[in-house]
Structure formats: structure tokens, C-alpha cells
Amino acid sequence: MSEAPHGAPIKTPGQLIAAVVAAFAVPIVVIILLAFYVNQSVRTGAGTDGLADATVASRIAPLAQVTVRDANAPHVFKTGEEVFKAVCTTCHTPGAAGAPKFGNNADWAPRIAQGYDALLHNALTGKNAMPPRGGTSPDDYSDYEIARAVVYMADHSGASFPEPAAPAPGATTQTAATPEAAASAAQSASASTGAVNDQAAAAIAALPSAPAPSTSSADHAQAGKALYTQVCQACHAAGVLGAPKFGNKADWAPRLKDPMDTIYNYALHGKGQMPPKGGSNASDDDVKAAVDYMVSAAK
Structure with a gap:
């Protein structure tokens, strides 16, 4: 019983050279193709844009912005x-x-x-x-x-109303037609002011001599209620966009764990979807008064 002869696949020097070249060339070609494929798409890792100019500028931007406008410039109406x-x-x-x-x-x-x-x-x-x-x-x-x-x-919701007519320039400015009319108006205003002053003096004289209580706290509460009604009520009355509902102790409880200065800061500078000062131009004192008004209702 004889075995079949075993032959080597490489029998000539040319075949040996071709096998050696293929052993080096094929891996190199595969590596080049993989590198080309990877470089065709841009992949941004988390945090790699942390030092980008736009990101740095947004981080160091001041909270308050100052807008200087010329009071005498013509008013440009918003669309x-x-x-x-x-x-x-x-x-x-x-x-x-x-x-x-x-x-x-x-x-x-x-x-x-x-x-x-x-x-x-x-x-x-x-x-x-x-x-x-x-x-x-x-x-x-x-x-x-x-x-x-x-x-x-x-x-944009089904109507076809025409564009409102723009107000005429200077329509809000009222001037007297003649010097005589101006003088008459001034005399009338002076007489009216005198009558009011006389009535006020009589009312004050009729008051008891007891010292009047301080009204600063009452004014503060009144200002807070007024600003809440005008601005804050739009979201806080119904709890819109995650705003704590007015008078709802459960909604306000986690927020009242923070110091009042922190709550004031949220109202003044915005938090989440709430814009600074609720989107109004109210004074800081009035905004704080509105916060006090809502907080007192939730205690």
C-alpha cells in the first residue's frame, strides 16, 4: 500500500516571490481601506468642543446686558x-x-x-x-x-385680517393750538389742583391725631400682587411649562428648601423656560415682591 505523493504549492522561485509580496501587500491594502473609511465621517466626542470659541464665550457672557438707545431716534415698530x-x-x-x-x-x-x-x-x-x-x-x-x-x-390660523394701519407720526403728541389756549389750560389745571389740595387738607385735618401706621409692607404686598396678576399669572396660575402653581404647597415645597436669595435670583435671571423677570421690564424690587406674594400664598 503506497501513499499519494505530497506536493508543495510553491514550486518555482516566481511563485515564492509572489506569495511573499502578497503576504505583505494584502494587509497593507486592508489597513489603508479601513483608514479611508473611518476618515470619511466626522465623529465628535463628548466634551471635545468645551474649549471652542463659541462655547467659551457663552460661558463667560455676563448675565445682564445693557442696551443703549437714542431717545430721540424714530421708533421702529416690531413686526x-x-x-x-x-x-x-x-x-x-x-x-x-x-x-x-x-x-x-x-x-x-x-x-x-x-x-x-x-x-x-x-x-x-x-x-x-x-x-x-x-x-x-x-x-x-x-x-x-x-x-x-x-x-x-x-x-396663520385661518383668518384673513388686513395689516393694521400704522399710527401717524406724532399722533401721540398733543400741543395747544394757540398761546391763549395753553394759558387757559394752565389756569384750569391750577384751579383743579388748588381744589384738590383744599379737599386733601380738609380730609387730613379731620383725621384723628393718632400716628399713622407704616404702609411700606402694604405697598410691597400690593406691588407683588399687581406684578403677579400682570405677568406671573400667565404660567403660575395653571402650572404652565413646569411652573409651580400659585397656592399649591406641594409644588412650592421643594423650591422653598432653597434660601430666598436663591429664589429671587431665579426670578430675576430666569430658570428653565422662565425668562428673566418673567419677560417683563419690572424693577428688581417689584419682582422680589411678586416672589414674596407667591411664596406667602404657598405656605
Whole structure:
């Protein structure tokens, strides 16, 4: 019984050279192809942009910003879209607190049926959880700008209201027609002031001589309640966007664990989706008074 002869696969010097070259070339080609594949996509690791210019600038940016405006410069009115994005979008984009969603024809249909005048009246004076002017003041946005925002939202939700007419230049400035009219007006104002002063003096004289109590705390509470009604109520009355509900002890309990200075800081500089000062231009003292008013109701 004989065995079959075993032959080597490499029988010539040329085959040996080809095998050696292939043993080195094939791995090199594979490595090059893998490197080329990996470099074709950009992968950003967590934290690798921590020293980027934009990231550093956002970290060191001051909390307060100063805007210098020329009081004599002509007023440039905001468009309806600009007012919507700055004021109305917080509630009307998600439909928070019963606000009709922007672009939702079904939500807006019954409101549009009331007419433009009714919509503008509600926007200026407030309705339900929406504060007057969306929580802003006439110094922030004029009636004309609020009207443009109303038309912008309504027209994107099924209405076809025309653009409100811009106020005439100097329409808010009233001057006396003649020097005689000015003098007459001044005399009338002086007489009215004198009568008021006489009535005030008589009322003061009729008061008892007991010392009057200090009204500073009452004024503080009144200012807090007024700002809450105008601004804070829009979100805190219904607990919109995670805001603690007014008077709800359970919502306020974890927040009241922080010092009052910390709570004041949140209200003044913003926290989460709440903008600084609730999006208003109220003074720091009034904002703190509103915080005290809400905190006292939750204790």
C-alpha cells in the first residue's frame, strides 16, 4: 500500500516571490481601506468642543446686558412675527393654559368668528390665564405692535385680517393750538389742583391725631400682587411649562428648601423656560415682591 505523493504549492522561485509580496501587500491594502473609511465621517466626542470659541464665550457672557438707545431716534415698530416670537410663543406654540395653538385652525375658528376688534381687546386687556398685553407693558410694545401680533397669529390660523394701519407720526403728541389756549389750560389745571389740595387738607385735618401706621409692607404686598396678576399669572396660575402653581404647597415645597436669595435670583435671571423677570421690564424690587406674594400664598 503506497501513499499519494505530497506536493508543495510553491514550486518555482516566481511563485515564492509572489506569495511573499502578497503576504505583505494584502494587509497593507486592508489597513489603508479601513483608514479611508473611518476618515470619511466626522465623529465628535463628548466634551471635545468645551474649549471652542463659541462655547467659551457663552460661558463667560455676563448675565445682564445693557442696551443703549437714542431717545430721540424714530421708533421702529416690531413686526407681528417678532412680537409673537418674543412674547406670544411661550403659550400659543404649545397651546398652554388653554391658549389657541399657532397655526391650528380648529382652535382659532371660534375666536376669529368674534372679529378682529374682540381679539385685539382680549390681547390688550387679558382673558382667562392670559395677562394684559401678554405680560408686557406699553413701554415694551405699543398697541399697534400688539395688533400686528394678533393679525399675524390669526392670519396663520385661518383668518384673513388686513395689516393694521400704522399710527401717524406724532399722533401721540398733543400741543395747544394757540398761546391763549395753553394759558387757559394752565389756569384750569391750577384751579383743579388748588381744589384738590383744599379737599386733601380738609380730609387730613379731620383725621384723628393718632400716628399713622407704616404702609411700606402694604405697598410691597400690593406691588407683588399687581406684578403677579400682570405677568406671573400667565404660567403660575395653571402650572404652565413646569411652573409651580400659585397656592399649591406641594409644588412650592421643594423650591422653598432653597434660601430666598436663591429664589429671587431665579426670578430675576430666569430658570428653565422662565425668562428673566418673567419677560417683563419690572424693577428688581417689584419682582422680589411678586416672589414674596407667591411664596406667602404657598405656605
